[in-house]
Amino acid sequence: MTHAPAAHRAPARRPATTAPSRRTRETPPGHPRRLRPLLFCAPFVVLFVAMYIAPILYAAYSSLFTIRRSGLGLTAPTEVFAPLDNYTRALHDGSFTASLGRVALFGVVQVPLMLGLALALALLIDSKSARGRGFFRLTSFVPYAIPGVSAALVWSFMYSSTSSPLNRLLEPLAVTVPFFDQDVVLWSVANIVTWSWAGYNMIIIYAALQSIPAEVLEAARMDGASALRIAWSVKIPAVRGALVLTTVFSIIGSAQLYNEPAVLQPVSGGSISSAFTPLMSAQNAVADGNYPYAAAQSVLLAVAVGMVSLIFFKLTRRGDHA
Amino acid sequence: MTTVIPAPAARIRPRRETSPASRLTVLALLGLSAFYFLFPLWWLLVAATKPFGEQFGGSGLWFDGFGLFDNIARLSSQDDGIFWRWMLNSVLYCGVGALIGTTLSALTGYALAKYDFPGRGMLFSLVLAAVLVPKVLFTLPLYLMFSGVHLIDNPLAVLLPSVVSPFGVYLARVFAEQSVPDEVLEAGRLDGAGEFRVFRTIAVRMMLPALVTIFLFQFVEIWNNYLLPAMVLGDDRLQPVTVGLVAWNASHVAVPPPLVVIGSLVSVAPLLIAFLALQRFWRAGMTAGAVK
Structure with missing residues (x-):
């Protein structure tokens, strides 16, 4: 899964000097100089429209049709304009709604765990007692360099029901983890996602920690606050912004869960169904040749993701102003 | 504050403020996390x-x-050396x-x-909105659209969506603002250079480290995108290495599982090396604007 890196929080500001200095050059509208920037942007804009906006519109449009097959299957199926059919069908499709519920549960549990881990690591590495900061920062960040699919492949070996190296490590404790059990497999997937992304989130939180002014920490120390107390009352509030940001991206990431379960599916012995996540479910519809239905599922998922992130941003915006 | 400072240690100031016990605890916890993160790769x-x-x-x-x-x-x-074909495809x-x-x-x-x-x-608002929406969500619509215009099994179906990077635009904007002063551009213009020339000879040079960062992020993003090539490229001679290896893994015993292990290592190694060698560019991209 691809989490967009966390940069767009910077306020959209630009140096106040930019615009006026150029305006004084008195470039009339329609002059080549005024049009040049449009040329700079044109290739990107054209491709952006073609690869982002057009497919969504195309999917939204094609989701309005339903494939009708004649009773005997003797004639070719026809597409009939029936704008709500696919949507009502999707909302009543048990495996699709179950997949939505599954990623929601995944997000509610995995995101706080992963970010808790990331925060704890960032605080530990930032603490005065830490040694080998560079090394530990790097080790937690290394999984980020491994493509999601490769990470899932490696972990599928870790989970193997016959030769799991992890279970072999646990042997002295007489513990065997059934990674592919029906009740466990979602958390096996969660572990892969956590492994891949905890370090990435840690770096973002760590960068925020680094920007706390030294005087603030020094003052807290002078007041006799312990390291734990400083972490809790000074550092964590100071990185609130970074935490919100990483939360939003992780939630969005959960909704598009695909690579990890898709890679584990063939070796899971059936505990990962072919419609385990919404994207897998939509892909199923493609495999069945029912493109309009796949389109409707994609649109529903996109709307759900859009709403969740919008709500989150609205909530946190309000917090920022307070 | 309580421990006595050995005189030569004055330069390593933080040492005096921590007790050995706390140092040991932190080290143990960090060591445990390092084991978690490194074990799968070490095993591989x-x-x-x-x-x-x-x-x-x-x-x-x-x-x-x-x-x-x-x-x-x-x-x-x-399979007639198809692995290296996949690697080449990925790199291309x-x-x-x-x-x-x-x-x-x-x-x-x-x-x-x-x-x-x-x-x-x-x-700019559009770009920001697009950064928020994960690319994978566009994959199915893209597939439907490409099959509508018969671009399936064509490398263009992977390349065209890959070159559009809203996050890259965002980064480029931040970096251009930070690293290219208006005065320098103005000086170039006064020397009679056209707008494109100013961009090519002055701005690009000043943005170069930033461009390396953008290139890296995009390279890895494309490498990571599994669903799109898996859907639009059915011909295995066109597939990138991630798609090929997953197919081998799913083939049960048709391809010996040890080959998947070895292929995973070979396909991940160049990325890891590049990642370690180019660390500073990574961090530049991740923290650009995040700490504000």
Whole structure:
């Protein structure tokens, strides 16, 4: 899964000097100089429209049709304009709604765990007692360099029901983890996602920690606050912004869960169904040749993701102003 | 504050404020996390160097016999050496896609940062919104659209969506704002250089480290995108290495599982090396604007 890196929080500001200095050059509208920037942007804009906006519109449009097959299957199926059919069908499709519920549960549990881990690591590495900061920062960040699919492949070996190296490590404790059990497999997937992304989130939180002014920490120390107390009352509030940001991206990431379960599916012995996540479910519809239905599922998922992130941003915006 | 400072340690100031117990606790916790993050990769390295067929035996913690070269030879001969074809495909898709994508991002980001033009605000809002929506969500619609225009099984179906990177545009805009002073551009213009020339000779040079960062992010993003090539490229001679390896893994025993282990190591190693060598560019991209 691809989490967009966390940069767009910077306020959209630009140096106040930019615009006026150029305006004084008195470039009339329609002059080549005024049009040049449009040329700079044109290739990107054209491709952006073609690869982002057009497919969504195309999917939204094609989701309005339903494939009708004649009773005997003797004639070719026809597409009939029936704008709500696919949507009502999707909302009543048990495996699709179950997949939505599954990623929601995944997000509610995995995101706080992963970010808790990331925060704890960032605080530990930032603490005065830490040694080998560079090394530990790097080790937690290394999984980020491994493509999601490769990470899932490696972990599928870790989970193997016959030769799991992890279970072999646990042997002295007489513990065997059934990674592919029906009740466990979602958390096996969660572990892969956590492994891949905890370090990435840690770096973002760590960068925020680094920007706390030294005087603030020094003052807290002078007041006799312990390291734990400083972490809790000074550092964590100071990185609130970074935490919100990483939360939003992780939630969005959960909704598009695909690579990890898709890679584990063939070796899971059936505990990962072919419609385990919404994207897998939509892909199923493609495999069945029912493109309009796949389109409707994609649109529903996109709307759900859009709403969740919008709500989150609205909530946190309000917090920022307070 | 309580421990006595040994005189020569004055330079390493923080030491005096921590007790050995707290240092040990922190070290133990961090050590545990390092084990978690490194173990799967360590296992992969160890397993791939074991003699063929013994990949899944033993504890996996330490080397046991040496068969790496033999393993790579077997990997290379499986299915007429298709593995290297996949690697080449991956490098081509990612290299070409990232190169074109970085160029487009640089042009657009620079224009957004340095010019005032109609539609500028709207374009930037669109870019930001697109950064928020994960690319994978566009994959199915893209597939439906490409099958509508018969672009399936065509490398363009992977390349065209890959070169559009809203995040790259965002980064380019931030970096252009930070690293290209208006005065320098103005001086170039006074010397009679056209706008494009100013961009090419002055701005690009000043943004170069930033462009490396954008290139890296795009390269990895394309490499990571599994669903799109898996859907639009049915012909296995066109597939990138991630798609190929997953297919091998799913083939159960048709392809010996040890080959998947070795292939995983070989496909991940160049990325890891590039990642370690180019660390500072990574961090530049991740923290750009995040700490504000």
